[in-house]
Amino acid sequence: MRFLQSSRLLTVLLAAAGAWSLTAIDWNGPWLHTGGAASFLRFLLALFPPDLSADFLLIALTASGQTLAYAVAGMTVAILIGVPLGIIASGVAFTPGSRLRRPSVAATRFLLGGMRAVHELVWAVLFVAAIGLSPLAAIFALGLPYAGILGRIYADLLQDVPPEPIAALRTTGASPLRLFSYGYWPMALPDLIGYTFYRLECAIRAAAIMSFVGIPGLGYQIQLSLHDLLFDQVWTLLLFLVAIIVAVDLWSSRIRRSLLS
Amino acid sequence: MINPASALRSYRAQRRPLTFAKASLYGFVLLAALSWGFILLDGDSGFVDLFAVKTWRSAGRFLAELFGVGAPGTPAFLQPARWLETGQLAYRTLAMSVLAIGFAGAGALLTMLPAARNVSSGELGGAPSRLGRPLYFAVRILFTLTRAIPELVWAMIIVFFLSPGVLLGAIALGIHNYGIVGRLTAEVVENLDPAPARALRAAGASNTQMFLYGILPRALPQFTTYLLYRWEVVIRTTVVVGFVSAGGLGREFRQRLSWFHYDEVFLLIMWYLLLVIAVDLISALIRRRLRYA
Numbered sequence: 001m002r003f004l005q006s007s008r009l010l011t012v013l014l015a016a017a018g019a020w021s022l023t024a025i026d027w028n029g030p031w032l033h034t035g036g037a038a039s040f041l042r043f044l045l046a047l048f049p050p051d052l053s054a055d056f057l058l059i060a061l062t063a064s065g066q067t068l069a070y071a072v073a074g075m076t077v078a079i080l081i082g083v084p085l086g087i088i089a090s091g092v093a094f095t096p097g098s099r100l101r102r103p104s105v106a107a108t109r110f111l112l113g114g115m116r117a118v119h120e121l122v123w124a125v126l127f128v129a130a131i132g133l134s135p136l137a138a139i140f141a142l143g144l145p146y147a148g149i150l151g152r153i154y155a156d157l158l159q160d161v162p163p164e165p166i167a168a169l170r171t172t173g174a175s176p177l178r179l180f181s182y183g184y185w186p187m188a189l190p191d192l193i194g195y196t197f198y199r200l201e202c203a204i205r206a207a208a209i210m211s212f213v214g215i216p217g218l219g220y221q222i223q224l225s226l227h228d229l230l231f232d233q234v235w236t237l238l239l240f241l242v243a244i245i246v247a248v249d250l251w252s253s254r255i256r257r258s259l260l261s
Numbered sequence: 262m263i264n265p266a267s268a269l270r271s272y273r274a275q276r277r278p279l280t281f282a283k284a285s286l287y288g289f290v291l292l293a294a295l296s297w298g299f300i301l302l303d304g305d306s307g308f309v310d311l312f313a314v315k316t317w318r319s320a321g322r323f324l325a326e327l328f329g330v331g332a333p334g335t336p337a338f339l340q341p342a343r344w345l346e347t348g349q350l351a352y353r354t355l356a357m358s359v360l361a362i363g364f365a366g367a368g369a370l371l372t373m374l375p376a377a378r379n380v381s382s383g384e385l386g387g388a389p390s391r392l393g394r395p396l397y398f399a400v401r402i403l404f405t406l407t408r409a410i411p412e413l414v415w416a417m418i419i420v421f422f423l424s425p426g427v428l429l430g431a432i433a434l435g436i437h438n439y440g441i442v443g444r445l446t447a448e449v450v451e452n453l454d455p456a457p458a459r460a461l462r463a464a465g466a467s468n469t470q471m472f473l474y475g476i477l478p479r480a481l482p483q484f485t486t487y488l489l490y491r492w493e494v495v496i497r498t499t500v501v502v503g504f505v506s507a508g509g510l511g512r513e514f515r516q517r518l519s520w521f522h523y524d525e526v527f528l529l530i531m532w533y534l535l536l537v538i539a540v541d542l543i544s545a546l547i548r549r550r551l552r553y554a
Contacts, residue, residue: 072293131319135307242405242406259282
């Protein structure tokens with residue numbers, strides 16, 4: 001009976017939240033622009049065919065390369081920050097009973113949470129306001145929230161390492177450092193790699209929208225083509241983005257599968 | 262006495278070889294080297310500026326202004342009236358995030374059946390329809406297309422057709438998250454134990470009955486959990502979608518930033534963080550309840 005009650009309560013709560021959110025819509029206003037329906041149709045029809053001229057394919061290819069480069073660079077920053085913070089946040093590398101352990105774990109978890117709380121584009125806008133627009137500002141803006149995500153997951157994965165091999169190592173009198181470098185780290189590594197590659201896909205989308213602060217790449221080209229109302233070019237660029245995402249998705253799921261078997 | 266190094270060696274020996282993952286790792290390192298090379302060599306990367314006093318002085322000034330130094334009059338974040346005014350924007354932003362998740366969830370529920378391989382092939386006991394396979398591929402392509410394109414790009418496109426406002430932002434967020442939630446939901450259905458559905462079918466249940474009693478109740482808890490996880494991401498992204506005149510905190514944030522009203526920016530960031538924390542807490546609370554349910 002308790003199951004019924006609580007699930008019914010949840011259903012009511014979620015339905016109420018959905019209904020409440022509908023009240024925020026401006027129900028009076030015209031939803032479509034004048035001619036909005038026509039331009040929507042024009043946008044859809046522009047897919048048949050997208051702009052496949054050699055000149056534009058070259059532009060799209062270059063933009064894809066730029067987006068990929070920014071994504072990978074951002075991920076390297078995220079990994080370089082995320083690994084040390086994740087190790088501290090997991091608390092596994094401390095001497096048992098160390099008085100430093102609890103405060104440092106809490107502090108790094110809080111720091112990671114703060115980095116994660118702010119969207120990469122918000123970081124980017126703030127960085128641009130602080131030090132001006134540069135590729136490095138965008139890369140750090142991308143790397144910061146991703147380091148927050150990676151560090152937190154790294155910490156959780158390190159804590160989830162099976163305890164038996166660790167206990168066996170400990171009976172040999174291994175130091176915390178050895179325990180970590182011969183126990184926790186190699187055992188968690190496959191999962192760490194798998195998760196990092198999974199995040200690479202999201203990083204590519206994030207790099208694409210860095211165009212909003214003026215970073216070159218697919219998002220930037222999409223913005224340009226949209227401004228000129230060249231919807232067939234927009235579709236070409238969208239399809240390039242989809243192709244990269246699918247390719248990275250296949251790559252990372254293949255990696256995760258090979259790590260499982 | 263076990264030596265740690267040899268223990269590790271034997272642990273590794275009895276485990277799967279890391280070949281493909283190892284190759285990928287080297288591939289990634291190569292890719293990273295190429296990317297950094299490209300960024301540092303292609304035009305001004307801003308690397309030199311990192312060592313200029315000017316850069317850090319301007320960053321310091323920005324931080325000080327964020328905290329209200331040099332603001333005309335009382336900084337915005339010390340005025341209760343400004344908190345209330347921007348609070349209404351936060352309220353609309355929150356509503357936008359819930360609406361977006363509602364759109365994504367409704368869409369995912371509508372397409373969870375054709376997108377699940379075990380349903381479309383008739384493995385769950387439903388009569389395999391001739392439409393099953395084409396529908397399966399159509400929905401899967403839709404998932405990929407909507408998921409691969411980020412919310413902000415959807416918003417930039419939709420702003421050509423729809424009036425700016427909460428609805429625009431919610432639709433842009435909803436489309437992208439539909440692709441993510443839809444795919445995850447289809448996987449939930451694919452991983453269901455087929456026995457109950459088959460038993461219902463054997464007892465003569467219709468397609469609708471089988472969906473309502475055999476599939477939906479068992480997929481719903483996991484589905485809701487995914488929706489809540491996505492909600493946590495969506496609330497962070499609402500601000501970004503707001504940049505494209507989708508209303509709420511994001512629009513105000515961008516305007517204040519371009520007017521150099523940094524004390525107002527600080528106030529908006531405070532609201533943003535409050536929303537993020539609140540959503541994380543609510544989501545965690547409901548997820549815990551779901552686990553007990």
